[in-house]
Amino acid sequence: MLTQIEGSKAIAEAVARCRPEVVCAYPISPQTHIIEAIGAMVKRGDLARCEFINVESEYAAMSVLIGSSAAGARSYTATASQGLLFMLEAVYSAAGLGLPIVMTLANRAIGAPINIWNDHSDAMAARDTGWIQLFAESNQEAVDLHIQAFKLAEALSVPVMVCMDGFILTHAVEGVDLLDADLVDRFLPPFEPRQLLDPANPVSIGAMVGPEAFEEVKVLAHLRLLDALEEIPRVAAEFEALSGRASGGLVSGYRLENAEVAVVAMGSVLGTLKDAVDARRELGERVGVLGVSTFRPFPEAAVTDALGHVERVVVLEKAFNPGGRGVLASDVALALAGRSVTSVIAGLGGRPITRASLERTVGRAVAGTLPAMSFLDLNDAEVAAERARVGASEGVAR
Amino acid sequence: MTRVPIRFYQVGSFAVGNRLLEDEDRTVQSDPQRTNSIDSGHRACQGCGEALGARYALDAAMRATNGQLAVVNATGCLEVFSTPYPETSWRIAWLHSLFGNAPAVATGVAAALRVKGRDVRVIGQAGDGGTVDIGFGALSGMFERNDDVLFICYDNEGYMNTGVQRSAATPPAARTATTDAVGPEPGNVFGQGKDLPRIAMAHDVGYVATATVADLHDLEAKVERAMSLRGARYLHILVPCPLGWGSASSDTINLARLAAESGIFPVFEAEHGVVTSVTPIRRRVRVEEYLKRQKRYAHLFGTQPRLEVIARLQALADANIARYGLVNDETTNATLED
Amino acid sequence: METPFAITLPVGTSRANHTGSWRVERPVYLHRLPPCNNACPAGENIQGWLYHAEAGEYESAWRTLVEDNPLPAIMGRVCFHPCESACNRVQVDEAVGINAVERFLGDVALEKGWALPGPGPETGRRVLVVGSGPAGLSATYHLRRAGHAVTLVDGAAQLGGMMRYGIPAYRLPRVVLDGEIERILALGVQVRLDHRVEDVAAEREAGAYDAVFMAVGAQIGRRVSVPAGDSARIVDAVNFLHAVADEDPPLLGRRVVVYGGGDTAFDAARTAKRLGASDAVIVYRRNREKMPAHGEEFEQALGEGVTMRWLSTISSFEGERLVVEKMALNEGGFPEPTGEFEELDADALVLALGQDTDLSLVAEHPEISVEGGVVSVADNLMTGLAGVFAGGDATPADRTATVAVGHGKRAARGIDDYLAGRESVTAPKHELADFSKLNTWYYADAPRQRRPELERVRRQGTFDEVILGLTEQNALFEARRCMSCGNCFGCDNCFGVCPDNAVMKIADGEYEFNYDFCKGCGICVAECPCGAIEMVPERI
Ligand SMILES: Cc1ncc(C[n+]2csc(CCOP(=O)(O)OP(=O)(O)O)c2C)c(N)n1
Ligand code: SF4
Ligand code: SF4
Ligand code: SF4
C-alpha cells in the first residue's frame, strides 16, 4: 500500500521497523527530518527498547554506536556532508572493528564554500573507510535498502551506509510502500553479534596491530567486503521474494540491450537519466543506462557483464576528485579496460541536472564528441573570465 | 564519604592489607583472588604508575560490580602497552576505538546494555590527553547527558605515548618535548591548563573524585562509591610516569604521595558540584620535595635555582590547600615551617 | 564467538611475554636486624615476639620471648629497656613500649602457669652455677635446656641475688620473682642455699663438675670514710636493702640522707620513705645530667617526696649534723670543691656509692685474671681457667639485670660448646634495619600507651608495686605499634604495589617474586614499610 510521505519520514519508518536498539545522531541538513522523526517515535514510546541519544557531535554519534554495536545493540545513525567528515575517524574505526552499524547518508556537498545542497562528495570521502555503500535511486528504494542494510551488515559484520540524495529524495513527498512490521521481522532476525563486549565471555576488542599482521588484517577486511558482492544480490533476492520489489542489488541496467552507448550513474539522477535515454531511443539512438546500486564494494564483474557489449561508456556522477577525474568513472574505466570511458561531472552543490542537458550529453556521446572529462552545465564564460582575471591561461573542460 | 577508619596502628590504614585485619578492612589489592584486570606481561615501562592505577581502579570496580563490568579505553600508553597483537593483558571485557572518543563509546556501551536489560556497569578510561584534550568534547557530552558511565582519567600530565608532549594537564614549568626547558621561560608556561575535576563538577555530575596511586584505600573507596551510584561520574587519578617525569622507577608511588602531601595535587571528592570530603595532608612538604625528584623540573634546580618559579609553584600548592582545606589539626609539617 | 583476526584477542594472553628479561636488578626478601633486638642485652628477639603479640597470640609471643630470656615478668619490671631507646619508632612518634608488653606477657604466663620449654635430653654432664641472680638463673635455664645437670649454689638464704636483695619489692613484687624462679627450678635443678664457694676449683673438683659458671654479682657496698662521731648512724645501701628484703629493716629515724647518684641511691631513699622517713635527701656530687640513675627512677622518687642536693659532698656527720661541701663542675665536667659548707639535720646516712665484687673464690687461681675488681673473660665468657666461666656484675660490663640474663645465655652456650669440644662461634648478625630502611608513611601516628602508676598516697607506707601492668587491650595496641623493622609483617604492600603483578601472595605474610614478569622497578622495595626487601644486581 502506497503512502504519500516525505522521504525522510519514510526512512524513519523503515528504520523503526528494523527495531534499532540505539539511535544516535547529530543534526545536519538534509538529514534532520530523519532523526527528528525517529527521535519523536522513541520519545512517544512507539519504539520499544530503543535508546535515542542526542550527542554533541557526529564524532560522538558514531562513537556511541561503536560502543552500542560492540555491546550487541542494533545501532543506527544518519548524517551528511560535514557531519560525515567530522565523524570520519570513527567511521573508519567502526569498519575496522567489524561493527554492523547502519547509517543513512543524506548526500550533500562538502565545504568550503559551505553548501547544504546535494552532491556525492561526502560519500566519496568515505569511499575507503571499509563500509558498504549503497545508493538509492528513489525513496522507495531508499526505504527498501535500509531494511536490507541491517540484514547485510549483520550477516557480514560490516557497517553499511545507505546513500540517498539530500533534499532531492530526503525532502520529496512520494508514494512509498512501507513493508509491514511483521514482514520486516520475518526478513530481519534479531541482531546476533559476531563478537560481543560481555563480561561473561571477556575479550579485548580493538587491539593494536603492528606491521607483522596489519596487512593481513586489511586483506581479510577487503575479502570480507568482496564477500558482500555475493551477499547483496542474495539479500536483494530474498527481499524481492518477500516484498515483490526489486530493490538494490549490485547494478541495474536499463535499455542496455543492443546499446552502443551506456551512461553509468548513481542515485536519484537515474530517474531523469532514464527519461533522457528514453528520449534519445525515440531518436533511434542505441543508448542505455547502468545504475550502480552498490558502490562499495565495487561490483566490477557486474559492471563488466552489464556493459560487455557497449562500445562507449559515459559515467555521470555528482563528485570528482579535484586534480583527477570522476571517482566512479575511474572505477568503471578500470572495469572496462580498453573501452572509451568519458567522465561527466554534474550536479555539484545542488546544481539542477535537467533532462535537456542530459539528452544533450547523451547525444554528444553518441556522436563521439564528449571530451574525456566535462562538467555539465558549467558556466564556461564565468570560469574563463575568472581564469583570465587571475592571469591563468587555460579554460576548463578538458 | 562515610569510611570507618581502621583502628590498626602498626600500619594504620595506609598499607595494602595486613594479616591482622578483617578481610573487609583490607584492600581489594591484598586479595590473592583479585581480578588482575591488567595482567603480567604488559609492556609498560618499569614502574609505570598508569599500569598500576588501572589495576587498582578496575580491580576495585570488578569487586564492586561482582565482575559485571565492561571497560572502554582511549588510545594512549595504557592501550598500547596492554594490547599489542598477538597478546592482550586485559582479563576483563575491554574495548578500544580511538584516542578522542572513549567517553562516547562508553556511553554507547551503557546504552546498549540498558536496552538489553543487562546489569553490566561501564567504565571509560583514558590518559590525560584523551580526557582533558582530545576527548574533552565527548566527555563533556557524556557528563552533560548524565550517561551511566564512570570515566577515569589516568593523569600522567602529558602525552606520554607519543613521546612526552604537553597536554592541558601538564603543570607549569614542567619540561615536555613540546615545552622544552630552554629560553627565558623554560618548560610549560604558567596560567594555562585545565582543571578537569572542577570542570566536571561544573557539569553537576553526581560524583567527582581525585585520587593517587599512593593511597590505595582512598582510591578503592572512591571507586566503590562511584560504582554505587548511577549516572555520569568522574575519577581523576594521578599516575606518575617515570619516563615522562624523569623519575626513578622505584619512586612512582612516592611521587604520587608527595604530590598530594605538598598540595600540588588536591585529593577530594564532590557530589553534584559540592566538595563532600577531602583527604587531608598528613605530612605537609614543600613543593621542592616533590619537584626535585623529577628531571622534568631539573631546570629549576642546579647551580642557579629558579627560586621565583619554585615559589610560584608553591603558591599553586598553597592555593589548593586553601581552596580544599587540605590541612587540618593532624597535619604535621615535614619540611614546611609556617 | 567468531572474532576478527588480530583485532580481538582472548584475555590474559600477555602472560606469554616474559618481561622479566628487562630487569637489571631483582628484588629479594631478607631479614634485617631490628634495632631493638640489636640493643637488647638479653638478646631477645623482640620484633619476633611482638609479631605474635600483635596477633593476640600471647602464648606464642611468650614462647618466642623465653627462647632467650626466662624472666620476662621480672625484666618487664626492672629492665631499663635500651631496646626502647633504640626503637626506630622514636623517630615517628614515640618508642614502642616494649618493656610494658614484655611484662604483660610475663604476667600472663605466670597467671596461666605456662611452663618453660622442658629440659633437653640429659647429657650426663654436670655444671656448677655459683650465684642465683639473673645471670645464674638464666644460665641454669639455658643449660637445662641443653640437657646438662645443674647445681645452683648461693650464699644467701633465698634465690634471686640482687633481684631479691637489691631491688625493692615495690619495683619487683616477690610473687613475681618467686614465680619465675620456680619455673626454672621445675626444669630439675639442684639447689644449695647458704653455701659460700670458697675456692672455685676445689668446689668443682669436689662435686666432679664438668664446668662452672661464676655469677657472683657485686654485693659489697663501697665505703668512703666520712668523719663521724660514734653516735652517727651510717649504713651502706646494699646491706640496708638486703636487710629490708629479709624483713629486718634497720631503724634509720625520720631524716635520712642518701649519698650517691645511682639507681641504688634512689632505691634506698624510696625505701627509707616507705619505712617512715619524713625526709629522704639524696646528696650527689654532680648534677642531673651527670647522674647515672635512670630517669624513671629519678622521676618516681621525686614524685614520692625524695629531695635532691646536687653538687654536694659529705664532709662529716656528727650527732645529727651532717656537713656538706658545695661543689662546682670544672671545664672537664668534674666536680671540684668550692670551700663552701652547709649543714643538714640527719638521723642516718646511707652510702650508695657503688658496689664491689667478692672474688675470693678465684684468689688462688692466677690463671683467672682479675682487672679493676672484675674477672676477665673471653667472648664465650670463659675465664683463663678452662671450663670456668664468669658473667654478670662480676665481669666487665654494664651492671644491669638484663646484661646478666644475656651473660647467662652466652655462658650456657659457651659451656655447651666447651663440653662438646666445639669452638664457640658467634653467628654473624644481620644487617641493621635502621630508620633509613623504613618507609614510615605506612605507620599511622599512634601515641604510646602509658602504664598506670600507683597513686602517690598509697606509695608512702607500703611496698605495693608502683608501676602497674597494661591491660590486655593496651598491650595489644602497644604491640601493634611495632613497625616490624627489617622483617616482613604481612602488610601486602609488595603484593599490591607491583605494576607488573610480579609478586605472588601465597598466604598471609607469605610472598614470592615471579621473576618471569618482575621488571625490577624497585617499587616494592621502596614501599615495603619495614625494609624487608632489597634490590640486588641481576646476574647477567
Ligand atoms: C586523533 C589522534 N591524534 C593523535 C594521536 C596520537 N596519540 C596517540 S596516544 C597520544 C597521547 C596520549 O596521551 P594521554 O591520553 O595523556 O595518554 P598517555 O599515553 O600519557 O597515558 C597521542 C597524541 C592519535 N592516536 N589519535
Ligand atoms: S611512558 Fe609513562 S605512562 Fe607510558 S608506559 Fe611508560 S611509564 Fe607508563
Ligand atoms: S614492584 Fe614488581 S616489577 Fe618492580 S621490582 Fe618489585 S616485583 Fe619487580
Ligand atoms: S611490603 Fe609488607 S608484605 Fe611485603 S615484605 Fe614488606 S612488610 Fe612484608
Ligand SMILES: [Mg+2]
Ligand atoms: Mg598522559
